[in-house]
Amino acid sequence: MSHVFFDHNSTTALRSEVLEVMLPFMVEQQGNATSRHSYGRTARAVVERAREQVADAVNAHPSQVVFTASGTEANNFAIHGIASNLCHGQILISAVEHPCISRPALAMQSRGWQALSIDVDLHCKLDMHHLHNLLAAPTNLVSVMLANNETGVIQDLAQIATLAHQHKAFVHTDAVQGLGKVEMNFADLNVNAMTVSSHKIGGPLGAGALVLDKRLDIQPLLHGGGQEKGLRSGTENVAAIAGFGLACELAVKNLAAFAAHTQQLRDLCEEGLSKLGAILFGQQVKRIPNTSFFAFNNIEGETLVTALDRKGFAVASGSACSSDNSEPSHVLLAMGIEPDVARGAIRVSFGLSNTIEQVQQFLTVLEQELARLRNLTAILA
Amino acid sequence: MDRDPIYLDYSATTPVDPRVAAIMIPYLTEHYGNPASRSHPFGWTAEKAVENAREEVAKLVGADAREIVWTSGATESNNLAIKGAANFYASTKGKHIITIATEHKAVIDAVRELERIGFTATYLQPESNGLVDLAKFKAAIQPDTVLASVMMVNNEIGVIQDIEAIGNICRENNVIFHVDAAQATGKVEINLEKLPVDLMSFCAHKTYGPKGIGALYVRRKPRIRIEAQMHGGGHERGMRSGSLATHQIVGMGEAFRIAREEMEFENARTRKLRDKLLHGLQSIEETYVNGDLEHRVPHNLNISFNYVEGESLIMAIKDIAVSSGSACTSASLEPSYVLRAIGRNDELAHSSIRFSIGRFTTDADVEYTIELLKSKVNKLRELSPLWDMFKDGIDISKVQWAAH
Amino acid sequence: MAYSDKVLDHYENPRNVGSLDKNDPNVGTGMVGAPACGDVMKLMIKVNDSGIIEDAKFKTYGCGSAIASSSLVTEWLKGRTIDEAYSIKNSEIAEELALPPVKIHCSVLAEDAIKAAVADIKAKQLAAKEAA
Incomplete structure (x- = not known):
């Protein structure tokens, strides 16, 4: 049985072109990018080329890009690093952030900052009134993700940033799910810092970046050899950074094709899902094109994921990082969805490699599995 | 040229051993998947490979696989160990740290960062052969010393410290002991079953593995606790969050296996x-x-x-x-x-x-x-005027040099 | 560190390496820098009765740019008057060798060496006059 991968928001297959640029640095080339001999200078040149590629992808200057080992690290770096440089105040994050934003924000509480969450509405959009009210108290930092990993809903970042800046707060956005899926322009977003990650766009695991407004003072998370202008110490992972750079370039080049293709698949999928009686989340607002988040009444998400997996379809029941726990999606709860419904949530996220046939097969299998599971539940009841 | x-x-940095590269590449191309994603087999294959690699890392250093936490490299391991342990034990043990002036910058700067937030530190000078004098080390311990960090092998001059003796002094004085062993794996026998060490940092790329991956040993008996420095999905039993690069972990495992055998x-x-x-x-x-x-x-x-x-x-x-x-x-x-x-x-x-x-x-x-x-x-x-002077019998250290 | 072709040329084939007789009344010596700073330059010039520099030699302990800077000035000095020599600016040296900003101090040191050598020959000449 062949496996169909519908979980591209969790991670994506490495592009073959990306593997090509990485291989020399994994197999032949040695060299620490800090070394001054020719091996080191070759490694350095590759890192700097990748920095340009990442910067170009988000319309920033290369000097604004700080490489990290992951999106998680970049998010931790942003929250910890921006707040640490300021007097104790508030850190505001949206109620639907990934744990690698919400947990570091909570960790800052033990150091004297206050972490509060900003409500979202039924469609996963940030409640601007609530943000406005929260900003009445001195606020250091507002962090709102560009696109939600579960619903795919896109926030009005520029508007959020303008409001936050009026209250003298810095703004960070976790744009990991936005890169390669929607146009991104760091300057237009008007934020002070932005997280991007490699393995969500056909690059390797092991590289991410924080794009910084250079007026921002930020404390490093990792101290040591002084790499990345002292903002992120540690020997550069040359192969992964090279791969990340090319993946950025390709993602932007293929953006229109990706959007058109995955949206076609998503629309087809959601049409079928509606017929099967699915509750679709975030459908009425602007979303990234490849993501569909839905639930069926009285069907457990985990159970359905496992059933679909046995039939050869890899889908997610929520964010991959929190798949360990069986709590209902915190995103849906924040949107005001009943826990019973939220427990049934399934996410499909498409990539360029997926086909119409796969979606059609998926809908057929889904229908069968739903019938089987409902039958089972009926027997148990 | x-x-x-x-x-x-x-x-x-070492080149990646061809055997290591050969094992890594399939994980870049075929077995993709987020090891923390448990719901589908793409994730399962990755998880199994990650756990095998953890065994290999543990075996090289005489540890239990459950004592190995993955990181992005020795810099992160050092930061996590030092800040993590110091912060966790500050309220019970105190806020003084001992380290050596010849440590890697990742240790020195992590300690400096702790000084910035209220810790105090002693940077012990080694002897002229680069080794730590045990009596001086012992004398540096204060009632409020929480942590000592001493590298096993110096990255510049390659000297090996007497980790066992220093560790015993730490044990006697109830001080948490961290060792940066980034330069030691595959060069020095390490047996953490016997060595009195609480935390030990490793990385792959100095031992013929890939860059961007490292590990921290965190002792279980007696149990050592650390405060996470990177928060998120709760990977690595909450000690270190962030999606793991399966191919890099697998590479580190293979590199450490080869090191053990050869x-x-x-x-x-x-x-x-x-x-x-x-x-x-x-x-x-x-x-x-x-x-x-x-x-x-x-x-x-x-x-x-x-x-x-x-x-x-x-x-x-x-x-x-x-x-x-x-x-x-x-x-x-x-x-x-x-x-x-x-x-x-x-x-x-x-x-x-x-x-x-x-x-x-x-x-x-x-x-x-x-x-x-x-x-x-x-x-x-x-070409050197100093060589001339030396040959003429002039003691250069006695020459009055014009300020420049 | 990327060195310019001119620096590499002077470094690999340094001109006028050596010493002149420091006791010769027509030889001026300038030694500048300090070992602890990473550069020491010794420049010696031989001046004829018309005040023209006939010969110049150097020895330098320092980086490639320091060696190239001193090698270059020995070429420039020959045939110039000591007053012309005195007016050589470090910026000319830096420009000729395309020194990067972190290496500008090497050209400064070379200028200082010229000035020290010229000062030495002038002092010698003055002493000779007074003695006469």
Whole structure:
């Protein structure tokens, strides 16, 4: 049985072109990018080329890009690093952030900052009134993700940033799910810092970046050899950074094709899902094109994921990082969805490699599995 | 340049062993998947590979796999160990930290960061051979000392500290003991079942594995706790969050497996080459070996060429790839802080070269290097006014130099 | 560090390496820098009775740029008057060798060496006059 991968928001297959640029640095080339001999200078040149590629992808200057080992690290770096440089105040994050934003924000509480969450509405959009009210108290930092990993809903970042800046707060956005899926322009977003990650766009695991407004003072998370202008110490992972750079370039080049293709698949999928009686989340607002988040009444998400997996379809029941726990999606709860419904949530996220046939097969299998599971539940009841 | 320079900078980073690369590549192409994603087999294959690698890392150092936490490298391991343990135990043990002036920057700067938030620190000076005096170490312990951090092998001069003795002193005084072993794996036998060490940092890319992956050993018996420095999905039992690069982890596992199996043979081979290099270079007048030669890893030689300026020397020997000072700091023109800490003057510190030999170094490489150094040092000394003065019997340290 | 072709040329084939007789009344010596700073330059010039520099030699302990800077000035000095020599600016040296900003101090040192050598020959000449 062949496996169909519908979980591209969790991670994506490495592009073959990306593997090509990485291989020399994994197999032949040695060299620490800090070394001054020719091996080191070759490694350095590759890192700097990748920095340009990442910067170009988000319309920033290369000097604004700080490489990290992951999106998680970049998010931790942003929250910890921006707040640490300021007097104790508030850190505001949206109620639907990934744990690698919400947990570091909570960790800052033990150091004297206050972490509060900003409500979202039924469609996963940030409640601007609530943000406005929260900003009445001195606020250091507002962090709102560009696109939600579960619903795919896109926030009005520029508007959020303008409001936050009026209250003298810095703004960070976790744009990991936005890169390669929607146009991104760091300057237009008007934020002070932005997280991007490699393995969500056909690059390797092991590289991410924080794009910084250079007026921002930020404390490093990792101290040591002084790499990345002292903002992120540690020997550069040359192969992964090279791969990340090319993946950025390709993602932007293929953006229109990706959007058109995955949206076609998503629309087809959601049409079928509606017929099967699915509750679709975030459908009425602007979303990234490849993501569909839905639930069926009285069907457990985990159970359905496992059933679909046995039939050869890899889908997610929520964010991959929190798949360990069986709590209902915190995103849906924040949107005001009943826990019973939220427990049934399934996410499909498409990539360029997926086909119409796969979606059609998926809908057929889904229908069968739903019938089987409902039958089972009926027997148990 | 007709050919690639001879690589003698294995302490900065090693090439990836072809066997390691061969094992990694399938995980980049076929077995993709987020190891924390448990719901589908793409994730399962990755998880199994990650756990196998954890076993291999544990085996090399005599630890239990459950004591190994993955990180992005030794810098992160050091930051996590030092900040994580210091913060966790500050309220019960105190806020004083002991470390050594010759530690890697990742340790020194992590301790400095703790000083910034209210800890105090002692930076012990090593003896002139680079080793820590045990009595001085003991004397540095205060009632509120929470943590000591001492590297097993120095990255510049390759000296091996007496970790067992230092660890015993820490145990007697109820001090948490962290060891940066980034330069030690595959070079020195490590048995954490016996060694009195609580936390130990590792990385792959100094032991023929890939860059971007490391590990932290966190002792279970007696249990050591650390405060996470990176928060998120709660990977690595909450000690370190962030999606793991499966191919890099698998690479580290294989690299450490090879190290365990081939270490004895390999160390004998590199020691022979190193000794040959040592004897060859010592035939040049006015050379000084930096750091103890006995308590030293077998592949390292750090030597200063008096009356020759370091940068011009590096320029003269560009047919070989070596370091002058640590790779992490050689972008700056400051003389090595390690050599200054062991009492070398600025001139000798400036003119030091670290040769580090490895798995792919040949006899011919070493012979070429000896001849190259002989001829270039000679050429530069002919250019050097200081060499003239030395030959005229003038004591350069007594000369009054114009301020510059 | 990327060195310019001119620096590499002077470094690999330094001109006028050596010393002149420091006791010769027509030889001026300038030694500047300090070993601890990483550069010491010794520049010697031989001046004829018309005040023209006939010969120049150097020895330098320092980086490639320091060696190249001193090598270059020995070429420039020959045939110039000591007053012309005195007016050589470090910026001219830096420009000729395309020195990067972190290496500008090497050209400064070379200028200082010229000035020290010129000062030495002037002092010698003054002393000779007074003695006469």
